[in-house]
Amino acid sequence: MDLGRRVLEQQEPLYAEEEEMYEDEVTRLESLPTAFEEDEWTHEDLEWIIEWKVRVFTKPTLKHLDKNDDEEIRARINEAVHESNIRTKVEALTSLSGIGVPVASAILLFINPDRFTVIDKRAWNVLQETGYLRQEISDDPTVDEYLLYLGACWAIANEYGVSLRTLDRALWVLDIKEDRNSSD
Template sequence: MAADLQKWIAEFESEWADKPIEYLHEPGDWREDSDPLFSSISSAIQDRNYEISIDELLKISQWKMQGSRNDDNIKGNAEKDVDVEKQCQHALTEVEGKESIEALTDLSGIGVPMASTVLTVAKPEEYAIIDYRAFRGLAAALPEIVDSRDYSEYAEFLEHFRNYLTNAEAYEYYIEHVREIAEQEDLSARQVDMALWAFDKEKS
């Protein structure tokens, strides 16, 4: 699959070109980022030292789920007086890997896939969005991790795939492999998840 990564990145970009994500450029100024690599939203988040408001968290959730069915859960953070901005900042600046995911999943309405999305829109070079398509795509990109002749390796993949919705360790496993591919292919982590997702969608 490695030789075709650019092809699958292009396939992803074509499919998601008309699904922009809304972000807060500055107070009161909402804009749309139609770049699947999150060039504008990541820059805006980084410029404000990785603080993400509850309103912006809603927009990220709506983009990820392509709808508003998670809105009430996200809004529940305000009812609990949770400081969403500081919690996001903590996840993006003070901890990393599994601990970043765990910090975000402490928020209402944020499971592991949504937490990975928050990390990725803020730091697309380092992080990748996890979902079942991208996770399955790892098997095509790194066939050695699903070689049944190495049962322990194969069992580890299956266990993490089974638990990726709720287990931060599954994300740690996933992002380590994504970063391995990214380094080999001189890509960002986000580009790798895009390629994995598009490949699996086409082949499944």
């Protein structure tokens, strides 16, 4: 499989068809970055991001998240919004009970979709298959894996002149299409 601007951009309609939360995702990508920047996000916004990322694991994740008090959650989110170091942003979020690197990356996406993307096994598989990443992703991705993944995504988005969100959606779709082709 080859990646290129045309291939990446052609996946958007397929993503919209496959992703049941697509319309809400688009709306929240427009509103949440400002809400996070102005500290006007709500617990419901955070719950929606978690549901968007983990789907079937939403209730267990939220149960763990509820172990954190609201002040701690707000402090860690604000740290992720205002800290300049990416590792520190991710570590602030993952210091919260219930938040691993994949969910932290999803929160960062909605904080700043121009700078961050979501680490995902499917997307990682496509990058590995196309030679952009050499190692397999671990079952519980680390901050170092996210930094490696994010760097590869920045390079590809820059190389092909697409947004990180376009790239992320395309990688997700391309892995689904690959799974379907291999099971035929």
